[in-house]
Amino acid sequence: MEKFDKLSGIAAPMPLVNIDTDMIIPKVFLKTIKRTGLGVNLFDEMRYDRQGNEIADFVLNKPAYRNAQIIVAGDNFGCGSSREHAPWALADFGIKSVISTSFADIFYNNCFKNGILPIVLPQAAVDVLMKDAEKGANARLDVDLVEQTVTSSDGEVFSFEVDSFKKHCLMEGLDDIGLTMAKASSIDAFEAKASALRPWV
Structure with a gap:
């Protein structure tokens, strides 16, 4: 996982409330267990018509927002079923931050x-x-995880709260596997001692 400390990027406005995980990545695309390749189907039912053509007025299809790294969204973003494919699709598209008044806990x-x-x-x-x-x-938002601030293109600064452990993990690029591997030497030592004490296991 990439380390996250500061981000300056284009923000796509999505004022809809209750954007659920099925809107983010429809269930038909949940067959894969890979984290990559889902970006093309992000917001699939809003981005494409039934023939697979782009819907021109959907925000991420507009030229100004095709390279957006931030989404500014309505309330209760990520509600619905608890599918990890939703953040996978966002990340694969290139979204690194989502700003809202509230999120579903699991998402x-x-x-x-x-x-x-x-x-x-x-x-x-x-x-x-x-x-x-x-x-x-032409309007880029600046997100500073170190200082826990978001700065508008006009220089207006907003502070946000984030759990210190989650902040540490993002800044160090540690997912669950990374956290485990950080303890690799301790795990190896435990396994060696366990093998010596119980060689029959």
């Missing part, structure tokens, strides 16, 4: 495990950032 935690920073801000702050994101590619 929120899955984001950190997949290198995405979910940021909770008050409605007034999200409204400002949403309007800023609507300016298009």
Whole structure:
């Protein structure tokens, strides 16, 4: 997992509330266990028509937002079924942070495990950032995990809270496997001692 400390990127405005995991990645694409390749189907039913053609007025199909790394979203982002494919699809598309007033708990935690920073801000702050994101590619948001701030293109700064352990994991690029492997020497020592004490096992 890539380390996350600071991000300056284009933000796509998605003011819809209750964007659920089936909207993020429809269930038909859940057959894979790979984390890669799902970006093309991110928001599939909103991005494409039934013939597979892009829907021109969907935000991520607009030229200004094709390289968006941030989503500014409506309330309760990531609700619905607890599918880890949702953050996989976001990450594979290139989304590194989502800003909203609230997130579904399981989705929120899955984001950190997949290198995405979910940021909770008050409605007034999200409204400002949403309007800023609507300016298009010329307006970039700055996300600073170290200082725990989001700065608009006009220089307005908003502070956010994040769990210190989750912050550490993102900044060090540690998912669950990475956390385990960080203890590899201790695990090896335990296994060696266990083998010596119980060689019949």
